[in-house]
Amino acid sequence: MTVTELAGAALLDEVVRLTRDELRPSADAAEEAKEFPRELVRRLCELGLVRLGLPESRSGLVFCRAIETLASGWLAVAESVHLQVLAAVGPARFGGTHVRDDVLPTMLSGAVIGGNCFSEPNAGSDLSHLETTAVLDGDRYRLNGEKSWVGHANVGGVFNVYCRTAGGGLGGITCLLVDADSPGLSVHRPVRKMGVRALPTATITFTDVLVPRDRVIGRPNRGMLVASDVFVQGRIGLAACAVGLAQGALEYAVAYAKKRIQFGQPVIQFQGVSFLLADMATQIQAARQLLHYAVTRRDAGHDVSVEAAQAKLFSTDVAMRVTTDAVQVLGAYGYTQDSPAERWMREAKLLQIIEGTNQIQRAAIAARL
CATH class of the missing domain: 2.40.110.10 (Butyryl-CoA Dehydrogenase, subunit A, domain 2)
Structure with missing residues (x-):
């Protein structure tokens, strides 16, 4: 492994640990109380996630994997880090000396949101x-x-x-x-x-x-030149949020289907449930590969306006389908607030709307055909 790969692996390990030990246990209570996880966001920024998310870092794949992991545990945290990157894109590439030297470092570290x-x-x-x-x-x-x-x-x-x-x-x-x-x-x-x-x-x-x-x-x-960079990064980051949210919902649904007994056997052994889970897993993998293809091309210096729009469109639609199907797998339990599945379904709907609705993404893709 190169030094960069080692650093990326270590960072992802820490993101996995934080997601498991701090994000998942905190999410439900904080969402109900509408409490912004300021300290968690700051610590994630200090890990270097914002800098990795900037297009010039050429580390977009590591960033996407980190956001996917965070979103699988708590979408609000993943979305907050994503928004911090979007706020830093313009100052990092187009800011003057004062902005780059004095303001940008505070954004990269999370000291200033x-x-x-x-x-x-x-x-x-x-x-x-x-x-x-x-x-x-x-x-x-x-x-x-x-x-x-x-x-x-x-x-x-x-x-x-x-x-x-x-x-x-x-x-x-x-x-x-x-x-x-x-x-x-x-x-x-x-x-x-x-x-x-x-x-x-x-x-x-x-x-x-x-x-x-x-x-x-x-x-x-000439502000549209700045906005164009933000739009592409926004679609990539939001697609990563969607893939992670869907992955978290799938894992929860699979775990439930393995332990839920009906008619003398786990419900995952019923074809109606197992095929539903198989489709969920396949859709997520397709979304992930489309996203990683887009970000790999961008890291190589290519214009990925279309690929980013496709990734955002497909991934967020997948997140909506997967979270809805996760509620279905959980049955009545999935429709209660005692399960996180209903929250995930509400959150997935937002992803189809922000950073340009999916109808706008389709229009952007069609215009380039």
Whole structure:
């Protein structure tokens, strides 16, 4: 093994240990209490997961395996690490000296939680219709507007805010890195989500927020170049979350089917159950291979816009099917909150919606055919 492979193996071993000993035992109670696992996320960032997730690290396969493992134990933690990577993608590749030297290290270590502000109440995720504006005022931008569905909103320290600085359409968009404690920045109460409740999502309002010019990520009016990198990474990271969530549901369903006795034998011996589990395992493996193919190509320097969209689309649909089938295998028990299966099914639905709905992924793939 190379030094990198040894480091990756050791990191994955630690992720497996943390998932087994800390994530799984904590998930149900924290989700019910809507408690963000701040310390766990910080420790995972300190392991180097955020740095591994950045495209330039060329370590995407190790990162995906780590996220899969985390998601098999607690999706909110995996999704939080994934969001931290997305917040760091722009500053790492396009940030100026101040951002790379002073801000980025705090994001990589987890000392500061980051987030991205894309969606708006009227525009949704259609960046061509952004209404949030930033006007240059001397050596600072004056930022006004409202962003919705911001992950990490209530715990974040910095946010990449995509706003209009000129023109219309996809041109004239600029990405600004804004401190959460900036005067005029207001975070609303967390959205009451159906699943992943431990990970806060909220609306953020900007009222005459002053942002220094050295906090521009990339070039003024060229924010879509930054967003494009974030979108590809977002699809890859979310696909890894979906594969891990589905794997956790499969393992739980198999363990239950082996010990649940009906008509004098374990239910896994009934063809109706065993074939269902076989299909679940096959779908997960197909999703995993599609994801790993995409990330391996990206690590080799290829454009994987289509492959990332395919991985996100297929993996999240698989997660929805597998978690639904896991509830079916568990029967009435699976429909109760005494089993984690019903929570997994609620969480899987979210993955089909965020980072671009699966209908948007299909449209993106079709456009490239």
